[in-house]
Amino acid sequence: MIKKTKAEITKCILHKVANKYNSGHNVFSEDLIRFDQESYDLMRSFLVKPFVNLSQSYRFSHHADVRLNEVNNYATEIFKDESTFVEYSKNIVNHLYEQSNSAQIKTGDVIVAFIEGIEYNDVLTEAVGVFKIENKVDFFQSYLDDNESFDVVVQQGISTKKIDKGCLILNTSDVEGTVVLSVDNNNYDAQYWIKNFLSVKFADDYNSHTQNYLELCKEFSEEVIKPEFGKQEQGNFLASTVDYFKEHEAVDYHDFKDDVFEEEKHKELFEDYKKHFETLNDVLIRNNFDVSNVVLKKEKSKLKTEIKLDTNISIKLDVDAPDASSEYLERGYDEEKKMKYYKVYFNEEK
Structure with a gap:
């Protein structure tokens, strides 16, 4: 569906989304993530690769007017003025929070990224990406203790193998509207991500x-x-x-x-x-x-x-x-x- 050869992450920020059902509170970053080269290369592949082999795309929908779709509006404003990226990334997380109407909706980290150089149907465009990490993995971290001996401690972190939920909102459209790509590897509640948060439907194609x-x-x-x-x-x-x-x-x-x-x-x-x-x-x-x-x-x-x-x-x-x-x-x-x-x-x- 897309090619990532020329894709570049030009802005990236991480927030934490809570669960409204459990009266939690979101936590927001004010500054963009500053990558070193190694972490940037890993993050670029982590965020973009899941969409390369997708065959199906979505379009935004709304029961009254598609222009009232929240995620569509936030992405559109970012495309118009990149300086609003941090502000609207918070709005996206707040909107995601509003959809957590049951105890089974998981809290997690939310990465919002602005990605340039996405190739879609042989045309280069940019995209706003929203990625939710719901599950952390255990790993051993080694360290040098007070006795100058090495020891290990168990820590939790984000696995680089796959994202739990993610979407790319492309700055391109057809007769049906803005092109949206989505993945959900933890679809315990199919309505939560696709219908409630993104409010998208499959493109009317073969x-x-x-x-x-x-x-x-x-x-x-x-x-x-x-x-x-x-x-x-x-x-x-x-x-x-x-x-x-x-x-x-x-x-x-x-x-x-x-x-x-x-x-x-x-x-x-x-x-x-x-x-x-x-x-x-x-x-x-x-x-x-x-x-x-x-x-x-x-x-x-x-x-x-x-x-x-x-x-x-x-x-x-x-x-x-x-x-x-x-x-x-x-x-x-x-x-x-x-x-x-x-x-x-x-x-x-x-």
Whole structure:
């Protein structure tokens, strides 16, 4: 999605955000972070790298007028006048604080950065980045004690492996609005970061169309197919869904139903659930759209096709092999043992 080769952090500040539910108080810095070269190089990679391989982007939203979106306004003011960076970085943290309406929302460090030289769609632009660190890691710090001997003490610090939550608000837009990228590696409350704090929605493009449709199929398999027809049929459906997306450059809703479902009643169940899914998630599932192979690859890894049995045996179906389950897996009932069974055919063990 973006290239970081020329990216430079020109302003960076760290604040601490509390939890409003627990009557905590934010703590603010007044001065920018002053990096040495080693810490700058590490921080630059830490903040920018998570966004390099993102395939999907967001756009700001608001129930009345997108110009009333708080984060959108704060970033816009910073882009207009960089001298307001410290002031508006505090406003961003205060807005984040206002969203902590439950005990499970974690306190943490908030890094706000102004980054220049971000390349998006072959155009260089700048970005305001907001990053929340919710989890600290333990590490040993060695020191020289009073007896001129080395000892160690356990301390806590920020891991450089991944950020917990972060976004890049780019100073560029399209017909849908300002481009926003976001990551959330601790999505214990999906509403908190994306909906409440940023108030963004997926861009209306083939990436989001592909994700919405695959999400629809995953939920349909979990809520309708598995309880009605069993886990084997659930695995068959998911494998057939993936196979359809792999074999077609574009999805046609009616062609998909004819290809994946043999019985008319299954098509009707899918149609009914599609309406329910759209209403529940406030999304529109497109009847025709191009397939995003990047999103397909990512979402495919989330599909669960494992059959776990109460006899401590599991059977994992390959989502990339749509015919394997029907050809090589049989389900039945043993009258003598009074137990259900699966019969698996194979040539050799791997």
